[in-house]
Amino acid sequence: MNSSCSCEVEVVNAQGMHARPVMKFVDLASQFESEVTVRNLSRRGEDLDGKSAMHLMLLDAAQGSRLRISARGADAAAAVKALAALVRDGFGMSEGA
Amino acid sequence: MxxxxxxxxxxxxxxxxxxxxxxxxxxIPCRSVARAAVEQEREKFRQAVECSIAELERQTQWLLGNLGREAANVFAWHIGVLKDAKLQQGILRNIQEKAYSAAYATSTVMREYQRRFLQMSDPLLVERIRDVRDIERRLLRNILGDTRxxxxxxxxxxxxxxxxxxxxxxxxxxxxxxxxxxxxxxxxxxxxxxxxxxxxxxxxxxxxxxxxxxxxxxxxxxxxxxxxxxxxxxxxxxxxxREQELNYTRLAAELDTLRDLPSITRDGESVHLLSNVEFPHEARTSLAKGAEGVGLFRTEFLFLQPSGFPSEEEQYRAYVETVRAMEGRPVTIRTFDLGADKYTQEKRYEHERNPMLGLRSIRYSLANVGMFKTQLRAILRAAVEGEVRLMFPLLMSLMEFRQAKMTLHDAMEDLEEAGIPYRRELPVGIMLETPAAAIQVKEFCREVDFISIGTNDLLQYLVAVDRGNEEVSRFYDPSHPALLRTLSDVVSACTKAGRDCSLCGEMAGSPLYALFLLGIGLRSFSMAPANIPEIKKLIRLATVAQARRVARRALTFETERQVTSYLREETRKLLPEDPI
Structure with missing residues (x-):
């Protein structure tokens, strides 16, 4: 069954969406079947592909940027929940790392 | 075409x-491929992606073993981008739909991303361009392989x-x-x-x-x-x-034999051949072509730099470089001929409706007196280093000339007060480019030290034709009897008044008009350095008596066509082998 789901989160880690956070996001998003898009609300940006390493780098998301993560597909709710947790958690990276 | x-x-x-x-x-050997080769190019791209990923993984393993996780992480994103389905699809689609070669499609898509990173606000992300470029080069190396x-x-x-x-x-x-x-x-x-x-x-x-x-x-x-x-x-x-190329090669070969010979007519009249230069380093080319000085140093190149307005020091350095390169020969520096160009138009809120008749040249300088004074100070300081002459462009009235000279005196006073060395007694002249200045040439002669005729603009304003406009450019013809008569009048007025007169428009470098100009009494020609050898060759073959006869006859014609065919005929008598 297809469903869509979205939620807003804030980037908390100091480096923002740089190389490692981007790859963690891509790896996690790719585990879900649903289409994932991310939009940087702080920059009035467009919807970018959440499974694309290039697109996520184009988010231009720094610490404090607000993102809207959306998913569409069978596991949309689970995908949004897991990805939002990853961002809120600062991508599992301790500050200053 | x-x-x-x-x-x-x-x-x-x-x-x-x-x-x-x-x-x-x-x-990149070719942009597009035959339809039949499209699938082959798609496969080339897929292979290149695989090879690139394999290379990076090997590199990552090595880095992990030798330099630790931090170093290995650098390439994690590179691998991520290469595996990026969105990116791959974009490139494959370009090959499929536009029949681009794998290399060209890769380059096009990667450039597009580089441009997008350039627009980012985060300076660290802008650095990502270098990563994208690196990925692009890796892919291209794998696509082009040995054919590179x-x-x-x-x-x-x-x-x-x-x-x-x-x-x-x-x-x-x-x-x-x-x-x-x-x-x-x-x-x-x-x-x-x-x-x-x-x-x-x-x-x-x-x-x-x-x-x-x-x-x-x-x-x-x-x-x-x-x-x-x-x-x-x-x-x-x-x-x-092809004909021009051949001609050019032949002329260039003659250069060596002509460069050190004087530009003097067969009956012993000296003619000064000067160069028009855009950039300081062209002064050296001028010397190599046998120029006796710089008759027109355009200074607008200073605005080509990304920082926009050039500082007094930047200007001073550029002027000094040119003056020194000419080793004591005269250098005529023209103040900024801005307006109707990118620099000034970008600064305007509203583009001028008729920029060629708008705020340009000396008018622009007088309207931006701070900028103008900065340039004048730099020129006055550089004049200490050699024979500098100062020239104002596009004057249309004596009031403008007087105003420009007042600004020059202000600049001198500034330098005097600051105790900065400069040259006080430098010749100040005008570029005569408006019909108004041509008609008032006698009055100008009383106040200026020299006149240089700018025929490119003078003709445009005389015949009211924009030569950049394809629909009317055929009417822009230097053989127009009105231009010839104007030139004859201006040169005679200068000769009578004892004012130095030169011509620095494109006409000066055209062999077709050399005899006529010599005949009306012009003794100073300023042109692109590349044109000097041919004009010198012609002058060395001519006599003043013959040139006077040609000029007198040319002034009797009623139409451009008659003038051109007559001048061509006379020039061919001297240069039978050259296409005139």
Whole structure:
């Protein structure tokens, strides 16, 4: 069954969406079947592909940027929940790392 | 056929097959492929992705074992991008739909991403461009493999088309079969431009996107005489240019024999041959071509730099460089001829409706007196180093001249107060370019030290024709009897008043008009350095008596056509082999 789901989160880690956070996001998003898009609300940006390493780098998301993560597909709710947790958690990276 | 206008940094004409070099050192052999080869190109791309990922994984393993996780992480994103389905689809679609070659499609898509990163606000993300470029180069290396060619390996002469060249690449051109260069970028004062110049082959730069308009193997003409690049010329154009190329080669060979000979007529009258230069380093070319001085140093090149308005120090350095390079020969510096151009128009909220009749040239300088004074101070200081003459462009009334001179005196006082060395008694003249100034030439002669006739603008304003407008440019003809009569009147008025008079429009470098100009009494011609040898050759073959007769007769004709055919006939008598 297809469903869509979205939620807003804030980037908390100091480096923002740089190389490692981007790859963690891509790896996690790719585990879900649903289409994932991310939009940087702080920059009035467009919807970018959440499974694309290039697109996520184009988010231009720094610490404090607000993102809207959306998913569409069978596991949309689970995908949004897991990805939002990853961002809120600062991508599992301790500050200053 | 497309005609692109740029900035010439070398002399002559080159015709040949294009070799298109990508922004780095990759030569992308062709832009598109035959429909039948599309699947093959898609496969080439897929293979290149696999090879690139394998390379990076090996590298990551090695880094992990030797330098630790931090170093290995650097390439994690590179691998991520190569695996990116969105990116791969984009490139594959370009191959499929546009029949692009794998290399060209990769380069196009990666460039697009580089442009998007350039627009980012986070400075650290802007640095990502370097990563994207790195990924692009890795892919291109894997796509082009052994077919990638070094310029040194060219087997036949070719014209090099590139986005940009590094100074190192440019310095190596002399060892290749490259016959001409066209570049997208326009850093005319860059090291690359200077090296291209000393390379001495035809080059045109600042063409914006020439590297995207040509594919390997296309025919291209580099016309450094007229600052043009012509892509895929038609038969007629190609034929015309082949003749010009031949002529140019022959003339260049005569240069050595002419350079050190005086420019003097057969009946012993000396004629001064001066050069028009755009950039300081052209002073050296002028000397090589036998110029006795710089008759027109255009200063607008200072605005080509990205920082916009040039500081007094930057200007001072450029002027001093030119003055010193001329080793004591006179240098006429023209103040900024701005207006109707990119620099001034970008600063306006509303574009001028008729910029050629608008706030341009001396009017622009007098309206921006701070800028004007900065330039005058730099010129006054540089004048300590040699024979500098100061020239104001596009005057239309004596009031303007007086106002400009007042600003000059202000600049002198500033320097005096600050205790900065400068030259007080430098000759101050005008570029005579408006019909008004031509009519009032006697009055101007009473106040100016010299007059230089700018026939390009003078003709435009006399006949009210914009030569840049294709629909009317055929009416722009220097043979117009009204121009000839005006020139004759201006030169006689200057001679009577004992004022030094020269001509620095394109006419001065055209053999067709040399006899006429000599005949009306002009003794000082200022032209592009490349034109000096031919004009000198003509002057050495002529006599003043004969030139006077030609001028008198030319002034009796009623139409442009009669004038042109008469002058051509007379010039051919002296230069039977040259296409006039």
């Amino acid at each position: 497309e005609i692109l206008r740029g900035i010439a940094v070398g002399p002559g004409i080159a015709i040949g097959e294009a070799v298109v070099l990508d922004a780095e050192d990759f030569r 060619e070094d310029l040194a390996h060219l087997t036949k002469p070719a014209v090099l088309i590139a986005h940009d060249l590094t100074p190192t690449q440019t310095a190596q051109l002399a060892d290749t079969l490259v016959t001409g260069v066209a570049l997208d970028v326009g850093g005319a004062t860059s090291h690359t431009a200077i090296l291209l110049h000393s390379w001495g082959r035809p080059s045109v730069i600042g063409l914006n996107d020439v590297s995207t308009r040509l594919s390997g193997g296309d025919t291209v003409i580099i016309d450094a005489v007229n600052q043009l690049v012509i892509t895929n010329p038609d038969e007629t154009t190609l034929k015309e240019y």
